[in-house]
Amino acid sequence: MSEALALLRRSLPAGVATHFGADTAFIPWAYQGALLAEFAHSRGLAAQEWLAPLGITAGQLLTPRQLLTMLAALQTHARDVGFVLGQLSLPGHFGLASQALQQAGDLRQALQVLCAYAARLSPLLTPRLLETEEELLLIWTEACGAPAPLQPLLVDMQMSAVIAMAQWLGGRPLRCRLSFNRTRPRELSQHAAYLGTDLQFGCQVDAMRLPLAEALRPWPAAQRPAAMARNALAQGADPQALWRGQLAVLYDHLVSQLGEPATLEGSARRFQVSPATLKRQLAQLGTHYQAQLDQVRAHAALYLMSLQGQRGEAVARSLGFHDKSNFRRSFRRWTGMTPGML
């Protein structure tokens, strides 16, 4: 196994995470529900106006699907809902995980907390942190699926959350390069005002790149170190915080299997279900096995080539392709580009 792939696997969570689907009720209303309710309140929407038609009552335990429905309903009232909510959502008020964020000594630590306890801090989109020698890469991947029209909103929301958190806890604006897996919007006012002007569209991944030196600069909180929340979390005080969305778990599994022939049966064994059941579950989340496999391989190939500077042949070998032309063909199918275009 190559050195670079080992680095990629280091970003995976240790142990076997419990997974949640779109209909697992585990998000307390007081966490993300209250955040959305605060936004609705600020825009003058009464609960019976926007919650009652969705069949949701304030105070109930929410499923990811219900949270997505609430977001979609708010989006019809305000187009900037993602950015505005994002600005307020981290460190947030999500129990121990939020306290751990607040007690983080620098941005790198905060991002590690964010990735480890994503079920609490970012239940709809799973962040993954990759480190190279001089930069940090925060990639956003699906947690348990989202309708295609909502995907950009989630990405915008989580990116603005990280940027606003860095400004709030770090005391100065964060400069990072953002790439988006979508075509360029007609105009960039919201993105520029909330996220900064270093934006790239039409990329294969939704990712934030920032220099490592910036992420290691101590935050004001570092002067009064506190490890209570982090230690409590590490000792399992909030087991649900370690949960991961089903697609995130599948992604983790496929990354750990890179280089070996991946099969639907192997992944089904990971979830302890039959292949047919896994197929059905993925269909309910709006995706299928091959799409997820292609995505993981494309991400890995891009990572190895553009960040580790590896050549096509080495990447093909790492990913388990026997010949280069086969890899080139597959790469083209995943990304619409040839490896040489990078």
Add this chain to the structure above:
Amino acid sequence: MKLALPRPPLVLAPVAGSRHFGHALLLLMCGITWLFAHWAVAKPLALWRWIDILSESLVVAMLGLWLVQLRTSRPGGRVTTWLCLGLAGMLLGGWADLMDEFWKLPRDYALLLGMESSLHLAGMVGLTWGLHLWRQEQLALNALRGGRERGYREHDQIDRLTQLGDGAYLLDQLRWQQRRGEPATVVMLGWADLPALSRQQGLAETDRLLQATGPVLLLQLRPGDLLCRYAADRFVALLPRADRALPDDLLAALQAHVHPCADGQTRARLQARMVQAPLDPVLDAESQLLRLVEQLR
């Protein structure tokens, strides 16, 4: 993944003060059908002209749809009443026209024979009067949008919170200004630390401050100037042929603004910031705006 979002309910505006306009219209249509059924002679199936039936029922359906659209989109009032009465007259005329395809009226019923055309005509007169009133209403409403739009309206580009044009509207206007080749100044204004206010006082407080910012700036603008909410707390004023002092006056107006918070005790004084640049007639308008955003960070 699929999400099921409920449709918002249709609320119909009253016509002439009555909520039963639709029922009355349906009753009148039944009445017309009864008149035909009672006084006229049914045409045999062989005489039915299908192309006429199809086109006339399409006309009726279209007029019905317009009535629903009109009543769901407008508040009640004189304009709505006249527009609806006009359309209803045309719809009844169209309905009589359609019934005419199934029944043949004997020659001696002049009153019934004239029904179609007279209903149609009365409807058109009512609609014309409604349109005239609508024009006057629109002129009154346009005056409210002074400074918020310039000779062009696109409802998709109105920011709902501040009722100003949004980033897309601004971009269109900048490009239009560039094409006209008239010198203009672009001023971007913003609040420092607005996210901090929303963390400390709640989102509703930020929204109230943003809503107040628009009128504060609009009071300083001359006729022909334009104010847009670019995004977040950034407002952009497009000032054709501005003198040098105007941007500073805008900044001073913002600086002087004290925001009374809803708790009744806190009076927030936020730092306002401003950058300005003359509009370059050649350079892409969007990159000029992005440069201003970068300078204001």
